[in-house]
Amino acid sequence: MPRPDKRQHLVDTAYACFKREGFHAIGIDRIISEADVARMTLYRNFPSKDDLILEVLDQRAERFDAQLDRLAEAPGPARIKLAAIFDWYEIWVKRKNFHGCIFAHAIAEYGDAENPVHQRAVAQKMHHQQMMAAILRTEVAENRADFLASALLMLIEGAVLMAHAGQGAAAMITARAAAMALLAAEGITP
């Protein structure tokens, strides 16, 4: 049985490589070199590079969900919870090693809807949207909650892209203001 610490170290290193360089642009050689691990250690843990990518995405999605769940479970009205999500994003895009959303990049690089990598990334986005819809459903009707959650997700995705495109945290601050305006227009106030 392969050692789980080596496997995890590979996943972490691969994540850093993929988000920095992209999935296609980085090779196995670079990943095992940066992880300081033998080639066969990778291939004993993962059948292929694509399986490594899937594991990276799965772990990032799990981590992301946990952090967002924590924000959603905090007490307070929907508007405060959603504002906290935008604040969380603002801190994220400010980070030195911010390179955009790895799930959005996965959708870009694996555009085919039949590709498992594509599907995994799409699932993360849909889950994000569902989580925000659940928060909103406590205060507005289901169809309004779905609309707002979809719009808020678009603002976030667009802001992450523009943050990556050089606008930095200013993009997320703008997105938050727009989100709050949308919530206010639906009668959702603190």
Next chain:
Amino acid sequence: MPRPDKRQHLVDTAYACFKREGFHAIGIDRIISEADVARMTLYRNFPSKDDLILEVLDQRAERFDAQLDRLAEAPGPARIKLAAIFDWYEIWVKRKNFHGCIFAHAIAEYGDAENPVHQRAVAQKMHHQQMMAAILRTEVAENRADFLASALLMLIEGAVLMAHAGQGAAAMITARAAAMALLAAEGITP
């Protein structure tokens, strides 16, 4: 002097390849094969693959700007012009060979801000934002126009991503509704 029709055919074929498969995933061999053109025809027209990518992006940006300028120059209030932009996007994402925004993909695959491909894609997004801000400046103060243009661009980018992620035209319809709500909140009505 190389024949301009061959060069243009290469650019068109490369565009189709890049948007379908991605920049790194497609090789020179595939491009010249699909263009049914000799290898040296490509390298006599473009010093490198990256230069071909830049030419593709430049031509797409020019084409995009022309189409958007046409919408912006149509008579009518800002709200109508902006709604027309969302309508135009809705038609686009419905197209059979829609594969997301090639500029967003370029930013994803060439994440380094120093990379010319990255810079070219960012320039297109900034120009798009400036164009919408110009439309809005006829009806609201400059700082509000800039805020709205930025928010609208985020809605569009997010909607294009979600359309690519399986939501199709519904994403753009949602984005348009959100955009109209934002405009209404700023006092911009037809």
Next chain:
DNA sequence: TTCAAAAGAGATAGATCAGTCTATCTCTTC
């Protein structure tokens, strides 16, 4: 201490990558 499993190291396969080069072909223009 022993021993089996795992990791390391590196050669290797076979494909593909971007890019160069040459020899041949085709078309236009004089």
Next chain:
DNA sequence: GAAGAGATAGACTGATCTATCTCTTTTGAA
């Protein structure tokens, strides 16, 4: 029809890609 320019086909280079195989060394538990 000759000359010249551009296109074509394809061999070729050297690097890189994913993945496999083998052999040696290390590790950890009985």
